[in-house]
Amino acid sequence: TLHGQPEARLWQGGAVFHQALLARLESGTMGASLTMRETAPGVHVSTRARVAGSANIEGPAWIGPGVIVADHAQILAGTIIEDAAYIYRQARVEGSWIGPETYVGAMTEITESIAWGNGLESMRYGSQIRVADTFLLSDLRPKWAFQRKGGHLARLFALLLLLGTVPQALFCMLKSIAGRRPVFRTRRVVLPELVNGQVVPVPATLGLLNGAGELFSRWPWLWQVICGRIRLVGNRPMSPGHAASLREECEQLWHDAPAGLFSLADAMKDGLDDPDAEAAHSACYAVGRSSRLDLRILARCLPDFLLPRVITDRWGAPQTPTATNPACQ
Numbered sequence: 001t002l003h004g005q006p007e008a009r010l011w012q013g014g015a016v017f018h019q020a021l022l023a024r025l026e027s028g029t030m031g032a033s034l035t036m037r038e039t040a041p042g043v044h045v046s047t048r049a050r051v052a053g054s055a056n057i058e059g060p061a062w063i064g065p066g067v068i069v070a071d072h073a074q075i076l077a078g079t080i081i082e083d084a085a086y087i088y089r090q091a092r093v094e095g096s097w098i099g100p101e102t103y104v105g106a107m108t109e110i111t112e113s114i115a116w117g118n119g120l121e122s123m124r125y126g127s128q129i130r131v132a133d134t135f136l137l138s139d140l141r142p143k144w145a146f147q148r149k150g151g152h153l154a155r156l157f158a159l160l161l162l163l164g165t166v167p168q169a170l171f172c173m174l175k176s177i178a179g180r181r182p183v184f185r186t187r188r189v190v191l192p193e194l195v196n197g198q199v200v201p202v203p204a205t206l207g208l209l210n211g212a213g214e215l216f217s218r219w220p221w222l223w224q225v226i227c228g229r230i231r232l233v234g235n236r237p238m239s240p241g242h243a244a245s246l247r248e249e250c251e252q253l254w255h256d257a258p259a260g261l262f263s264l265a266d267a268m269k270d271g272l273d274d275p276d277a278e279a280a281h282s283a284c285y286a287v288g289r290s291s292r293l294d295l296r297i298l299a300r301c302l303p304d305f306l307l308p309r310v311i312t313d314r315w316g317a318p319q320t321p322t323a324t325n326p327a328c329q
Contacts, residue, residue: 043057051070061075065086070106075087085104086103105135
């Protein structure tokens with residue numbers, strides 16, 4: 001429940017949550033912010049929002065920071081628009097809740113619904129659909145997260161790392177040949193990719209180096225980083241079966257960050273034989289992803305990559321038990 005509203009059981013449905021937020025808006029609690037201004041009775045607009053002069057706004061309404069409301073758009077009573085949403089020309093929103101970084105297209109009408117990314121739920125009937133036409137409704141966040149496949153500096157570093165560890169990789173290959181084992185083995189995975197404006201898991205095959213430690217067995221992935229298919233730091237690629245088993249919203253955050261050679265679970269030395277811990281670390285990374293976090297993960301993983309111990313993950317190489325780190329649980 002929200003403070004002061006014990007009667008509102010928020011998780012009974014989107015309509016209950018929306019009504020609870022409107023009640024707080026009318027009480028003035030939500031408007032008590034340094035960046036919010038009451039521009040008309042019941043109309044709270046952030047000073048960091050951009051609202052066209054020709055837009056029509058009726059209260060009660062909340063327009064958060066970073067929101068763009070274009071020409072002749074109509075924001076009518078009972079509407080809450082979260083941070084960085086984009087309401088395009090002549091769109092009409094009434095009695096609805098627009099999620100953060102959600103694009104509402106030109107002349108699109110949303111009434112008594114929750115629009116979050118490309119998902120749309122009717123608060124009256126409880127029905128849900130996923131809108132395929134990005135001109136009507138789409139998620140702005142995945143385009144930022146997946147459009148750039150790693151910077152040039154990261155790719156250059158991966159190239160130098162690949163060339164610098166060739167002698168070590170050759171030693172592992174010779175050891176496999178001497179032991180009459182295949183030099184490489186393959187792993188079927190799914191990688192999150194941006195397809196038609198939506199993030200979807202795409203099947204792929206990644207090679208692993210036999211006769212190597214846990215992280216150094218991923219040495220062939222450096223070429224995938226150089227080509228831009230995965231990043232140097234990201235979430236660990238999943239098997240198709242594991243991807244199909246993700247049901248909870250927290251688990252599905254795995255797809256909200258690109259796949260990478262090194263992951264937060266690798267840095268914490270956790271999640272190798274515990275899928276729940278691995279999913280928790282992936283969710284933590286997807287939510288708190290930043291350049292600083294990437295550098296911390298890289299600094300922790302590089303020593304184990306360059307000076308590998310003979311252990312491997314649950315995909316099939318020898319393994320020693322690792323302690324569970326509760327940091328993200």
